[in-house]
Amino acid sequence: MSKGQQTRAAILTEALRAASVEGFQGISIGMLADRLKMSKSGLFAHFGSKEELEMALLDEAAQRFMDTVWQPAMKAPRGRPRIEVLFKSWLGWSLNHEDLPGGCLFVALAVEVDDKPGPVRDHLAEMQGQWQSMLTRSAQIAVQEGHFRADLDPKQFAYDLQGIFLAMNYYRRLLRDGSAVDRAEDSFRSLIARALPLH
Amino acid sequence: MSKGQQTRAAILTEALRAASVEGFQGISIGMLADRLKMSKSGLFAHFGSKEELEMALLDEAAQRFMDTVWQPAMKAPRGRPRIEVLFKSWLGWSLNHEDLPGGCLFVALAVEVDDKPGPVRDHLAEMQGQWQSMLTRSAQIAVQEGHFRADLDPKQFAYDLQGIFLAMNYYRRLLRDGSAVDRAEDSFRSLIARALPLH
DNA sequence: TGACTTAACGAACGGTCGTTCGTAATATTT
């Protein structure tokens, strides 16, 4: 890896941490340069504009998300076991204080950019739309495997799962409720129970 | 109402609109002054600091929230009917494009300030904690009235309700999914059905 | 080692931020 790529990677890691806490609005080139002990212009040159930095951050976050959340789930058996792993690693992603001290970056960005037209909003919305498709598809597979009811609405399943995750973030990060993760796991168990075939 | 109070009210209304779209980080004294066709310093004088303006906005939003969401619910009969009204008016609050073009202000602020220590974070967290208490208490009353199962966990009910609401915001505002409200209503119906006594 | 490419720097730009302050205009009260 060349010197430039090394520096770029270091910038992205630090910027990811900062953005998870402060959002894109809250990070600045100068602040990142200070933290990385380099000059504003030197850091700036790696991206050409702040918007390009933000786009690079979205890609970097997506890459890491796939590695830590999706890949483990794909290694698990199709159907219910995969969904159990998926949810577990999803929680783990959001609790990783080392890389994301401010919690899941996508949650923070979702409400920050949802009203700001532009490439950043477009890119995030497309990525998150794909994420919902992945959740939906996973539920469909569980139906195919006979793990879930045949009349389950997979999209509604994805919606409910997303709600459980968002509520967890809200309880944990704003309310500082220590039982947030437990509540999320309870709701998840209930969601699974309802998806099971009748017997 | 004196001239000063009139101006202050106009500022708060406009600032509320702006903040629901851009968050507290995204609004500035200068921008608000432009929109209201007054000078920066003239507007500034009403609050003394930007933080004081933010605190005033929290109070103003809370006032309106109580009027449009809580009061109608309190007029409804105790128990399940009250919760039905509560959820309906809660959705209405978040869909009011006139006053909150960017959607529910509390959702936007929750993720923006959750990592920023200070009076604004403290005030918001306390208010939102009270809101969870109100939801919990409403579920408790429904149990007392015999509308809901005796073994229902009212706090978990509040958690799930919050998740449904947050997912609705996420689907509607980021994904621009036209069925967001329908999905929320479906999930709500399912939540109620699960809370009902067995028969 | 030397030639060349890449990376990082420092200084400066116009602009906006929140805030201060002395002054002018407007409301309110006497």
Add this chain to the structure above:
DNA sequence: AAATATTACGAACGACCGTTCGTTAAGTCA
């Protein structure tokens, strides 16, 4: 109408923003 209190203003402040540019230093490769 006069006296007073309130409200709004314009100009300026230091700080920081993203960005540009010419120059220097470091890395890469023949």
